[in-house]
Amino acid sequence: MDLTPTVDQEEIISSTRAFLADRLPVARTRELIEEPSNVDIDAWRGSAEQGWFGLGLAEALGGVGVGLADESLLFREIGRSLASGPFLATTLAVRVAAAAGLDDLAASLLDGTARAGLAEPRSQLGSFGPGSIDGDLDLFDPVGAEVVVLAGVEGAALLSMASLSGARAVECIDPATRLHEARADSAAPLAFVGADVDPVFLRGVTLSAASLAGMAEALRDLSAAHARTRLQFGSPIGTNQAIKHPCADMHIRAEAAWSQTVFAALALDEGRADAEFHALAAKVVASQAARRNAAASIQVHGGMGYTFEHDAHLYMKRAHVLGHVLGDARWAQARLLDLPVEL
Amino acid sequence: MELQFTKAEQEFRDEVRTWLSEHAPRERRPRELRAAREFDLSWQHTQYESGWAGIAWPVEYGGRGLSLTQQLIWFEEYARTGLVAIDSRFVGLAHAGPTLIARATPEQQTQHLPPILRGEVVWCQGFSEPEAGSDLASLRTRAIVDGDDLVVTGQKVWTSFAPIADWQELLVRTDTEVPKHKGITWVICDMRSPGIDVRPLRTIEGTAEFAEVFYDEVRIPMANVVGAVNDGWRVAMSTLSFERGTAFTIDQVQLAMTVDRLIDMARQRTGFDGRPLIADEAIAGDLALARAEVSALRAMTYAGVSRNLRRAEPGPEGSMFKLAWSELAQRVDRLAMDILGSGGLRRRHESPDTEWIDRYLSSYSNTIGGGTSEIQRNIIAERVLGLPR
Numbered sequence: 001m002d003l004t005p006t007v008d009q010e011e012i013i014s015s016t017r018a019f020l021a022d023r024l025p026v027a028r029t030r031e032l033i034e035e036p037s038n039v040d041i042d043a044w045r046g047s048a049e050q051g052w053f054g055l056g057l058a059e060a061l062g063g064v065g066v067g068l069a070d071e072s073l074l075f076r077e078i079g080r081s082l083a084s085g086p087f088l089a090t091t092l093a094v095r096v097a098a099a100a101g102l103d104d105l106a107a108s109l110l111d112g113t114a115r116a117g118l119a120e121p122r123s124q125l126g127s128f129g130p131g132s133i134d135g136d137l138d139l140f141d142p143v144g145a146e147v148v149v150l151a152g153v154e155g156a157a158l159l160s161m162a163s164l165s166g167a168r169a170v171e172c173i174d175p176a177t178r179l180h181e182a183r184a185d186s187a188a189p190l191a192f193v194g195a196d197v198d199p200v201f202l203r204g205v206t207l208s209a210a211s212l213a214g215m216a217e218a219l220r221d222l223s224a225a226h227a228r229t230r231l232q233f234g235s236p237i238g239t240n241q242a243i244k245h246p247c248a249d250m251h252i253r254a255e256a257a258w259s260q261t262v263f264a265a266l267a268l269d270e271g272r273a274d275a276e277f278h279a280l281a282a283k284v285v286a287s288q289a290a291r292r293n294a295a296a297s298i299q300v301h302g303g304m305g306y307t308f309e310h311d312a313h314l315y316m317k318r319a320h321v322l323g324h325v326l327g328d329a330r331w332a333q334a335r336l337l338d339l340p341v342e343l
Numbered sequence: 344m345e346l347q348f349t350k351a352e353q354e355f356r357d358e359v360r361t362w363l364s365e366h367a368p369r370e371r372r373p374r375e376l377r378a379a380r381e382f383d384l385s386w387q388h389t390q391y392e393s394g395w396a397g398i399a400w401p402v403e404y405g406g407r408g409l410s411l412t413q414q415l416i417w418f419e420e421y422a423r424t425g426l427v428a429i430d431s432r433f434v435g436l437a438h439a440g441p442t443l444i445a446r447a448t449p450e451q452q453t454q455h456l457p458p459i460l461r462g463e464v465v466w467c468q469g470f471s472e473p474e475a476g477s478d479l480a481s482l483r484t485r486a487i488v489d490g491d492d493l494v495v496t497g498q499k500v501w502t503s504f505a506p507i508a509d510w511q512e513l514l515v516r517t518d519t520e521v522p523k524h525k526g527i528t529w530v531i532c533d534m535r536s537p538g539i540d541v542r543p544l545r546t547i548e549g550t551a552e553f554a555e556v557f558y559d560e561v562r563i564p565m566a567n568v569v570g571a572v573n574d575g576w577r578v579a580m581s582t583l584s585f586e587r588g589t590a591f592t593i594d595q596v597q598l599a600m601t602v603d604r605l606i607d608m609a610r611q612r613t614g615f616d617g618r619p620l621i622a623d624e625a626i627a628g629d630l631a632l633a634r635a636e637v638s639a640l641r642a643m644t645y646a647g648v649s650r651n652l653r654r655a656e657p658g659p660e661g662s663m664f665k666l667a668w669s670e671l672a673q674r675v676d677r678l679a680m681d682i683l684g685s686g687g688l689r690r691r692h693e694s695p696d697t698e699w700i701d702r703y704l705s706s707y708s709n710t711i712g713g714g715t716s717e718i719q720r721n722i723i724a725e726r727v728l729g730l731p732r
Binding site for chain 1: 344345606627630632643646648652663666717719724727728729731
């Protein structure tokens with residue numbers, strides 16, 4: 001048992017952090033809000049060159065072949081940087097395409113020439129299986145994507161954009177996320193991979209938790225920096241316990257979120273029987289951490305925190321999106337009560 | 344990063360589990376203080392006889408000298424026996440003992456360490472005073488050097504197990520002319536010394552393991568000073584890093600067990616409407632969240648132990664665990680009261696529900712004892728996040 005990163009994993013952290021700081025910092029996400037596509041194509045290709053979309057994919061299938069824990073390190077940094085674009089959906093879609101033998105699609109997703117959006121049911125699906133998918137969907141970042149990936153506990157499907165009807169753009173609470181509504185009318189999926197073949201959904205749950213944990217950390221750091229430097233009544237506001245204590249709570253929530261995410265990722269990597277519980281627990285804890293840290297951060301920043309110019313609200317809004325997709329807290333509740341946990 | 348334990352560690356876990364299942368006391372720990380003392384010491388003696396005393400103490404001091412990971416495993420398995428995390432052995436084994444190991448003379452160590460391991464003595468802690476709670480260094484219990492003795496006069500308060508203790512780790516003021524941290528001395532006090540008056544304090548639970556301790560010209564040999572006179576603050580601080588991230592493991596594992604018992608209870612008991620309580624959205628939601636959060640607490644413990652495996656000095660994470668555990672435990676104990684409903688109003692010793700009420704009442708101490716939540720938050724904000732004092 002050792003939850004600290006190895007030397008190789010430290011390398012993943014430092015290289016992804018450096019790439020994101022250079023190519024996709026929060027400031028770039030802000031610029032992309034105003035552009036037709038929220039994907040920076042050059043940075044996207046650059047990410048693909050770094051092997052990001054196949055990090056956890058077996059080498060035999062064209063991936064890098066490291067574990068979900070390593071992939072979680074990447075998604076934590078993506079969350080921290082609030083990088084814009086369908087990183088999570090594309091990473092999941094690659095697995096489905098590769099497992100289903102759609103080699104050309106997998107290759108183009110891996111090399112960054114194609115992208116996948118994320119599909120989420122807007123209400124109970126009529127059907128969800130290899131033969132047909134029926135229901136109202138929300139699509140996240142489908143602009144310019146070849147396919148969308150729809151994942152649930154039973155399995156994960158790839159749907160071509162052309163197989164969906166009535167697609168229309170709606171304004172998302174997160175200005176850096178593109179949201180479309182669409183309908184799958186007994187659509188035939190390009191591929192459907194059962195959870196027994198590859199637990200794509202649980203990987204997505206865990207990776208979204210990793211991004212939320214990274215966001216909770218970023219919000220803690222923004223708040224602490226402000227508390228150290230913002231002067232009021234002649235001294236830094238961080239001297240006041242009314243500021244100090246919420247910052248300490250942000251730290252605990254961020255640590256809880258990341259620790260549980262690593263635990264979940266390793267549980268899945270090592271084939272533990274309680275992996276599903278840990279993934280859902282990570283999602284719930286990280287989702288709460290990101291939202292509550294965002295709320296506390298806005299409060300610590302005072303009037304500045306309420307402006308569009310400050311980044312805290314962008315994290316808050318992304319937290320709502322990521323908290324909702326791939327297993328929200330209300331859905332996870334009953335499973336969290338029922339699933340077994342090993343000591 | 345990896346979650347699984349090595350084969351040797353898994354074998355160690357099996358060994359611990361087997362030993363505990365064969366030797367841990369099955370009968371309930373008595374409520375009455377004297378009887379509880381005998382229960383605790385007898386259990387300690389059993390551990391000693393089988394070589395399981397002082398699991399974190401170095402071998403040269405008679406301990407088991409377990410690795411940090413083995414300590415974690417020991418605490419996890421210990422928790423499953425249901426034995427309480429903190430009993431009358433706690434100060435000796437986890438606080439005074441480690442301080443003596445770190446700072447005492449060989450003579451002091453030879454006199455005091457073996458009886459702690461053998462389960463012959465109970466120690467208590469004489470730190471807090473009526474005017475020195477969170478601001479511990481402002482303590483005023485006075486000690487004057489008189490020949491070969493310190494003469495101590497003053498008062499300590501909120502001292503757990505004082506009524507049944509043999510020895511006390513006592514902080515006294517030996518210099519009033521210097522900054523407050525620099526005039527404190529750490530001394531071994533014999534609780535049977537003339538001039539000591541222990542007055543039990545009833546807690547909100549109604550028990551009396553708590554006490555005020557009064558000192559009226561109590562003579563303590565200078566030979567009992569640990570470290571140097573006026574160096575007591577540093578001596579006291581040397582203890583704090585001893586646990587290296589495992590201090591709350593028993594509490595954390597038992598909290599996980601408690602949440603699962605509450606879920607069972609909410610499934611079995613029905614509410615006013617005749618439906619199982621688990622059908623209540625609010626109760627189900629709180630229980631599900633608690634189960635996720637208590638899991639995160641374990642993950643944090645593992646992460647903290649992992650970090651400490653790689654460094655000599657532990658970081659300030661102890662404050663983080665303490666705060667996270669104590670506040671979650673309080674929330675869970677309140678939730679139990681919601682599930683008990685009117686049963687939570689009836690304190691009958693023959694009823695199994697009384698245990699939940701006792702837990703709930705004692706949970707108020709979690710966020711106060713060992714440093715209040717407010718102090719823990721200050722420590723995290725200042726030492727981890729670098730906020731100004």
